[in-house]
Amino acid sequence: MKYILTIDDDEALCKLVKKCIETAQVPVYTFLRGEDALSFFYQNQNDCVLVILDIMLPGMDGYSVLEKVRAVSNVPVLMLTAKDQEEDKVTGLQNGADDYLTKPFGLAELTARVNSLVRRYTKFNPRHEENQRLLFQDMTIDPSAHSVEVQGKLVSLTAREFDILLFLAQHKGRIFTKQQIYQNIWKEPYYQDDGNIMSIISKLRKKIEPDSEHPFYVLTVYGVGYRFNEKA
Incomplete structure (x- = not known):
């Protein structure tokens, strides 16, 4: 139980x-x-x-x-x-x-x-489309199992890391500001960024990227925010 x-x-x-x-x-x-x-x-x-x-x-x-x-x-x-x-x-x-x-x-x-x-x-009462597995180059995201595999190996992510990755991946290619990411993930008003989103994404990249210094999946759009690589 x-x-x-x-x-x-x-x-x-x-x-x-x-x-x-x-x-x-x-x-x-x-x-x-x-x-x-x-x-x-x-x-x-x-x-x-x-x-x-x-x-x-x-x-x-x-x-x-x-x-x-x-x-x-x-x-x-x-x-x-x-x-x-x-x-x-x-x-x-x-x-x-x-x-x-x-x-x-x-x-x-x-x-x-x-x-x-x-x-x-x-994932109580998930919508069907939200529950579908997402397949990318060397990466699989399974919302129903709350799991991520990179090159066939299971990657351990925190709940926030997973939520941010899934949110960006479900909107592949679309640019989101830190405020938009915060409001969509935390579901509460955004007042001032204290570096938490940057810190979470930095740790996420170290776990999923082949080279965290030159990310392929989660990209920074300087001065704007982040997006999931449309070429993934």
Whole structure:
């Protein structure tokens, strides 16, 4: 059965999150320590649809847990932090988190973000055309399996990396600004770019491009934005 994993040393908060977002179809498992959560996750990672992860944890901190999760899975990760500081948010996103919430947060906002990340990852009620495999030179993108193969080898991407690649590939040759990419992927207003999209695309290129310094698939249109190579 699919499940959501919550890791936070605040037991009361874990119980509240569990009560707020748990459904009959998607149970929530909570852990107070990163080491215990990882032990459970490694045994059940294929069924996990979301990790809710606090930065400040006893023992192994949230960034270390995130690194371990990202080494084996592209499951969405929602970071929680009590620090309302830009560098904490940027660090989490640059290290593979897909979204973040600053404590204290409203339960309605938590529920909305959880639903958005889970829906995007599991592709609930996908339209037929959105679910078709995309075939390019040495690359196959399978939206239903949430997978990418390059030269016949499976590539591990974060949820955001996959979403951006799929979005650009589905609009092959069309140029998108960072604002357009952000609004289509994050589904929220765009205020000011802090380098997150550039960072995600840089990491994406290192995983999919034959030469990340001279990309073939995801191209930069200088002064404008990005596009997927129409010759791919």
